[in-house]
Amino acid sequence: MKTIIHLFFMILGVYISGLNAQNTGYVLVIHGGAGTITSERYLPAKQAEYNQALTDALGAGEEILAAGGSALDAVVAAIQLMEANPLFNSGKGAVFNAEGRNELDASIMDGKSGKAGAVAGVTTIKSPVEAARRVMDSSAHVLLAGRGAEDFALRQGLDIVDPSYFYTDESWQEYLNVKERMEREGRKGTVGAVALDKAGNLAAATSTGGMVFKKYGRIGDSPIIGAGTYADNKSCAVSCTGHGEYFIRNVVAYDVAARMLYLGESLKQASDYIVNNKLAAQNAAGGLIAVDKDGNIAMPFNTPGMFRGYVTEGKPIQVLMFR
Numbered sequence: 001m002k003t004i005i006h007l008f009f010m011i012l013g014v015y016i017s018g019l020n021a022q023n024t025g026y027v028l029v030i031h032g033g034a035g036t037i038t039s040e041r042y043l044p045a046k047q048a049e050y051n052q053a054l055t056d057a058l059g060a061g062e063e064i065l066a067a068g069g070s071a072l073d074a075v076v077a078a079i080q081l082m083e084a085n086p087l088f089n090s091g092k093g094a095v096f097n098a099e100g101r102n103e104l105d106a107s108i109m110d111g112k113s114g115k116a117g118a119v120a121g122v123t124t125i126k127s128p129v130e131a132a133r134r135v136m137d138s139s140a141h142v143l144l145a146g147r148g149a150e151d152f153a154l155r156q157g158l159d160i161v162d163p164s165y166f167y168t169d170e171s172w173q174e175y176l177n178v179k180e181r182m183e184r185e186g187r188k189g190t191v192g193a194v195a196l197d198k199a200g201n202l203a204a205a206t207s208t209g210g211m212v213f214k215k216y217g218r219i220g221d222s223p224i225i226g227a228g229t230y231a232d233n234k235s236c237a238v239s240c241t242g243h244g245e246y247f248i249r250n251v252v253a254y255d256v257a258a259r260m261l262y263l264g265e266s267l268k269q270a271s272d273y274i275v276n277n278k279l280a281a282q283n284a285a286g287g288l289i290a291v292d293k294d295g296n297i298a299m300p301f302n303t304p305g306m307f308r309g310y311v312t313e314g315k316p317i318q319v320l321m322f323r
Contacts, residue, residue, distance in 0.1 A: 025313035026065035027196040027295045030057055030078050032088050033189005034241050034287040037305025037321055047321060050087060054309040054319045057081040061193060062311045071195035071203035071237070072110055072133070079106075079129045079207050082191040086168045088307075090191040091127065093168040094209025096175035099216045102166040104209055105223040106132040107143075111202030111231035116142050118223035119149040123166075126159035129207045132223070134158065143223060166209075178213045189307060190222055192239025194231070194291045198313075202293065204229050204237035204253070211244070220244025226254035233293060235260045236267055241306070242286010246279060256290055267291075271298040 032054060042050070061078035065071070079090070086093030094102045106128035107118035117136025120143060125131045131153045135144050144152055154160050190208035197203075206229045208222040221228035221244035228244065230253035231237035238253040247253075252274055259270035271290050279286065280302045287301025289308060299308050299320075309319040 025295060026062075026074075026198050027291045027297065027310070027312050028058060028061045028065060028074055028078065028193065029195070029289045029291050029297055029299065029310040030054065030061070030082070030191070030193045030308065031189070031239060031241055031287070031289045031299070032082060032191050032307030034285070034301040034303045034306035035189055036303065037307065039322055042321065050307055050321060051319050053082065053085050053087050054307060055317050057193075058309050058311045058317045058319070061195060062317070065195065065197055066313070068198055070199075071197040071201050072108070074195045074197065075108065075193035075203050075205040076129055076133055078193040079191055079205050080127050083127055083129060083207055086170065088191045089189050089209045090207040091209075092166055093171050094166050095171055095212035095214075097210065097214045097216055097218070100175060101216070102163060102209055103214075103216075103218075104128045104166070104207070105219060106205070106207035107223045107225060107229040108132045108136055108205040109203065109225055109229050109231040109237075110136070111204070111233040111237055114232065116225040116229075118143040118225060118229075119153075120145040120219045120223040121217060122146065122149050122153070123163050124150050124160050125153045126161045126165065129205050131156075131158055132205065132207075142225060145219070174212060190241040192229070192241060192289060194237035194239050194289055196237070196291050196293070196295055200233070200293065202231045202233050202237040202291065204231040204239050206239045206241075208241075221247035221252070224248055226251050228253055230254045230257055232257050236290050236292040238271075238288055238290040240286065240288040242279070242303075243284050246282055246284030247286065250274070250278060250282075250284075252279070252288065256288070260292070267296045267298045272300050275300040275302055
C-alpha cells in the first residue's frame with residue numbers, strides 16, 4: 001500500500017511540474033552592443049534616443065510573448081526593429097568594412113529543437129535575422145554566406161534591397177575617420193535578443209554589421225552558433241557582443257551553457273566568469289545577455305557600458321546603458 005501511495009505522489013508531482021512548465025512567466029532580454037558607452041560620450045538627447053529604441057524593441061517582443069507567442073518570434077521581432085534603426089550596427093546604418101561596403105551577419109537558435117540558422121557577409125538582405133530564421137526553418141543547412149545566402153533569401157521571398165539602403169551619412173563619416181587613423185573601435189554595436197516564452201522554450205538571436213573597417217570577407221562571432229549565439233532548453237539562451245575573434249576562440253555562448261550543465265554553476269556565475277575573468281584576462285572587450293530556463297537574467301560586460309534592457313511578465317520594461 002505504501003508503495004502505491006508513493007507512486008501516486010510521484011506521478012502527481014510529475015504532472016504538476018508539467019503544468020508549471022506550461023505556465024512559465026515570459027522573459028525577454030536585448031542588447032544593442034557593448035563598448036565605450038559613457039554619459040560623457042552620449043549626451044542626454046542621444047541617451048533618450050537609445051532609451052526609446054530599446055524600449056520599442058522590447059515592446060515588440062513582449063507583445064508576442066504576452067499573447068502566448070514563441071520565444072523565436074519574439075527575438076526576431078525585437079531584433080528587426082533594431083536592424084531598421086540607424087542607432088545600431090545591425091542593418092540600416094551598419095558600419096562599413098575596409099572596402100567601404102556593408103557586410104551583415106546574423107544567427108538564431110531554437111532552444112527546444114536545437115535547430116539553428118545563420119547568414120554571413122550579406123549585402124542586400126534587408127533583415128539578416130529574418131534570413132537566418134529562414135535558413136533554420138526552410139533549409140537543411142545552418143550557415144549560408146554571401147551570394148548564396150542572398151539567392152536563398154530572394155527565393156524565400158524576403159525583402160531584397162540595394163546596398164545603398166544600409167548607408168547613413170553618420171556611418172560613412174565614421175568609416176572615413178577610422179580609415180584615416182586606422183582605428184578598430186566603432187560607435188555602434190551589434191544587436192541581440194534572448195527570450196523565454198510561456199511554454200518554457202528558449203531562443204536567442206544576434207545581428208550585426210561587424211567591426212568598422214573590417215577586412216573584406218571577415219566574419220565575427222555573431223553568425224557562429226556557439227560563439228555569438230546559443231540556446232538550449234536545458235540551460236539557457238545567450239547572445240554576445242564584442243571583439244568577435246575572441247568570442248569565437250572561446251566559444252563563449254556555448255561555454256555559458258556548458259558551465260551551467262557540467263559545473264552546476266548558476267547563470268550569473270557562468271556568465272560573470274567568462275566575461276570578467278576569462279575574456280578580460282585576454283584583453284577581449286565585450287559582453288553578453290542571457291536568460292536561463294527558470295527566467296533568471298544575466299547581462300555582464302567588461303566595457304564602460306552596454307546598451308541593454310529586459311522585460312519580465314507583469315513588470316515594466318527596464319533599459320540600461322552605462323555601468
